[in-house]
Amino acid sequence: MTKQNLNPPATAHVENPWDEAAPEVTTTKTKTKKEEAVKAAPPKSSSNADYDMDGLMTDFPTAKELERFVFDETGIVLNLKGRANKLKYQVAMDVLNGDEIDPKFIGSDNPYIDRTELVPVETLKEVPERDTHLPDRKQVQNLFVSNSIPHTDYESRMQDKKVSVIFRKYKTGEISFEILGPVDQRAHGMKLDKYGRERPEIIKWVDPRTGEQTIVRGDGSFTPQGRKLRAMMQTFRVNNSNQWDIWIDREFISLGDNVISNVWDLDK
Numbered sequence: 001m002t003k004q005n006l007n008p009p010a011t012a013h014v015e016n017p018w019d020e021a022a023p024e025v026t027t028t029k030t031k032t033k034k035e036e037a038v039k040a041a042p043p044k045s046s047s048n049a050d051y052d053m054d055g056l057m058t059d060f061p062t063a064k065e066l067e068r069f070v071f072d073e074t075g076i077v078l079n080l081k082g083r084a085n086k087l088k089y090q091v092a093m094d095v096l097n098g099d100e101i102d103p104k105f106i107g108s109d110n111p112y113i114d115r116t117e118l119v120p121v122e123t124l125k126e127v128p129e130r131d132t133h134l135p136d137r138k139q140v141q142n143l144f145v146s147n148s149i150p151h152t153d154y155e156s157r158m159q160d161k162k163v164s165v166i167f168r169k170y171k172t173g174e175i176s177f178e179i180l181g182p183v184d185q186r187a188h189g190m191k192l193d194k195y196g197r198e199r200p201e202i203i204k205w206v207d208p209r210t211g212e213q214t215i216v217r218g219d220g221s222f223t224p225q226g227r228k229l230r231a232m233m234q235t236f237r238v239n240n241s242n243q244w245d246i247w248i249d250r251e252f253i254s255l256g257d258n259v260i261s262n263v264w265d266l267d268k
């Protein structure tokens with residue numbers, strides 16, 4: 001009986017598989033089209049997003065750092081403080097990946113600004129209401145604007161600052177004034193910030209605006225403020241007269257057609 005050889009001869013003899021100088025063993029194999037296609041295809045991510053939750057949570061552990069990163073990357077200001085942890089990272093991830101988010105998460109303040117270090121600014125008050133006793137604006141006869149009246153604020157007045165005042169005279173005889181401005185800001189108090197630098201405690205408005213107020217009533221009587229303004233405007237000379245008589249409390253005479261055609265007819 002012929003004895004079968006159960007161990008086929010090796011194609012190459014290798015004495016030591018750990019020997020770096022061992023000869024290479026080459027084999028020849030024909031690749032199929034399917035194998036070549038698999039090898040040529042680049043690896044694909046399971047998601048098209050450039051940012052994911054784990055990455056953001058690892059790199060930006062606080063809402064402030066996360067807001068700053070989103071602002072740097074997109075220019076969008078987010079309001080994430082106090083939000084649920086997963087929610088704020090989800091919102092940031094959506095913005096970074098170009099997805100739409102609820103407008104309630106959009107902020108307004110630059111995230112690099114520390115609001116605790118900002119100097120508070122006093123709220124600007126509304127302009128006082130117009131005097132209800134004045135006629136309708138359609139009844140205005142003439143207007144006069146003066147930019148030479150001293151400021152209502154003491155410190156501004158000591159700096160020789162002026163206010164802009166508009167005078168209105170109505171056909172019914174009333175005269176009003178209104179200070180239009182200017183509106184400025186002024187620092188009040190001083191304190192040290194955390195860096196040891198001095199800064200104001202608060203910024204207050206210097207607001208001289210008055211709204212339109214009566215100075216001459218319909219019966220010709222003056223208000224207390226009206227008497228003061230008239231006295232001042234009379235010191236501003238215009239030729240042989242003054243600004244009050246020439247430009248503010250001026251009279252207009254209505255002439256009929258007959259008078260215009262014949263000014264010498266005293267019976268007309």
